[in-house]
Amino acid sequence: MAPSVDPQVVGLHVSSSVVSEGGDNSAVSLTCEAIDGNPRNFTNVRWYRNNELVNETAEPVLHIKHANRHHGGNYSCEGRNAAGWSLRPKSEELVVHYTPGPSSILQQQDLAVKGRAVTLECRVLDLGHPLSTMFEWHKGSTVLNETGPLLHLKPVTVSTQGNYSCAAVNDIGPGPPSYFALSAVAPPSFVKKLPERGGVLRNTTNVQLSCLVECHPLCELEWLRNNESLRDSIVFESKLAHHRPDPRRNLFSSISSVLTWNMSLLPVNSFDYATFTCRSSGNEIGAGVSSTMAFRVELYLTWDATFTCRSSGNEIGAGVSYTMAFRVEYPPENIQISAVRLEVMEGEILDDLVCSASAHPLANYEWRVDGTVVARGPVLSFNSSLSRAMGGNYTCVVMNQHGMARATVSITVLHRPVCEMLKDYTDEGNVVLSCRSSANPAAFNFSWFRNNDSIFSETRESNRQESIIALSGSNPNVYGKYSCIAANDIGASDPCSLDLTALPCK
Secondary structure (H helix, E strand, O other), X not given: OOOOOEEEEEEEEEOOOEEEOOOOOOOEEEEEEEEEEEOOOOOEEEEEEOOEEEEEEOOOEEEEOOOOHHHOEEEEEEEEEOOEEOOOOOOEEEEEEEOOOOEEEEEOOOOEEEOOOEEEEEEEOOOXXXXXXXXXXXXXXEEOOOOOOEEEEOOEOHHHOEEEEEEEEOOOOEOOOEEEEEOEEEEEEEEXXXXXXXXXXXXXXXXXXXXXEEEEOOOOEEEEEOOEEOOOOOOOEEEEEEEOOEHHHOEOOEEEEEEXXXXXXXXXXXXXXXXXXXEEOOOOOOOOOEEEEEEEEEOOOOOEEEEEEEOOOOOOXXXXXXXXXXXXXXEEEEEEEOOOEEEEEOOOOOOOEEEEEEXXXXXXXXXXXXXXXXXXXXXXXXXXXXXXXXXEEEEEEEEEOOEEEEEEEEEEEEEEEEEEEEEEEOOOOOEEEEEEEEEEOOOOEEEEEEOOEEXXXXXXXXXXXXXXXXXXXXXXXXXXXXXXXXXXXXXXXXXXXXXXXXXXXX
């Protein structure tokens, strides 16, 4: 009787179930063992990782000389004898520990701006095995305290700039680091402004004014006299100088300008109530800045004088004297503002307004709107774009102990209309819709729509601030969504709308 032939029952043995990639003991042997069956010897062995066939050998041992991260997984085998292929046994896991994969650094903000915050993000697609739970950050060769994937830098200074690196770290070690060169920028900002007021004696020959502006990337500087550029002047000369960053003072690149002129080349009275402005261009980070001073030429160094009453001596004694300090004082007079009436578009930035007056002793300056003090000093600076609410009359009040003077400038802010729609009913059951606008200049045109279709047939009454349409209550077609758009010389309003769903019963 011929011996029976039975399929094999196999088991899998792994020499080391946990290894480290690149370590000294990274070699692994997997043995497919025949537990039962006839015959016991294999003719072929199939090897599976995560249920996918990876190899077929004649030997029952699979050698992995240097296990790496790609070798990790659940392994099983099938043995073959004369009866055929065995069933696969329960899989055995091979765990390969390895360091995290390469990192990359992303700057979350478009720009690192002086005084603001910037965040660097360390991104790693493969966190290794076991998974990374911390990160190493370096600036140059200095280890930073941050151990998470986000490095918050606030506020940005000159010293914030530099070379940063990050790497993910697990129990095996750090992954390959990535490197990032962080550079920062700075909007225009005055380091040295002009004084609000200044002047020289009439007999002065050479006069010099200077200003210094920080801006990185570098901006340009321009001088103005009474709001007129001195760029092409043959009398006034300006010299520019560029300055490197100064980490000790936390200054990025800066630019300075010195304005000089010879007083003898100009009439002295041409400087009465003059203003000088140092103005920078903007850069990609922010708008330009300007500094304005009121400038006067004085007749004498001081308005003070002394008067002395002195007697001669006589045979009894020496003479005596008494001296008093005397000065001519007067209340503010000849008050002027650099502009009388201004019309500007909403959103524009207005140039500085300069108020000047003659007074002794020196006067104090206030700017008032509707009786409320909004600024002190002769220069009124608008540091933000104008809104419609900022229109009105701005009064400069100049005062000393002898009296006061005032002058007013009117600022009109032009803007496109804003509309609202109101609904009312007549005693006959008809509906009246009104579209009211607020605009400067006043609206000159109103467009009506029902369900996005233009309305031409309904009765309309319009004036420069309101448009009215009357709708018949007996017409079932009047229901729908009504919209109105008001327009003036500046532009058109956003639509204002109202849903008309039902008319009241008569």
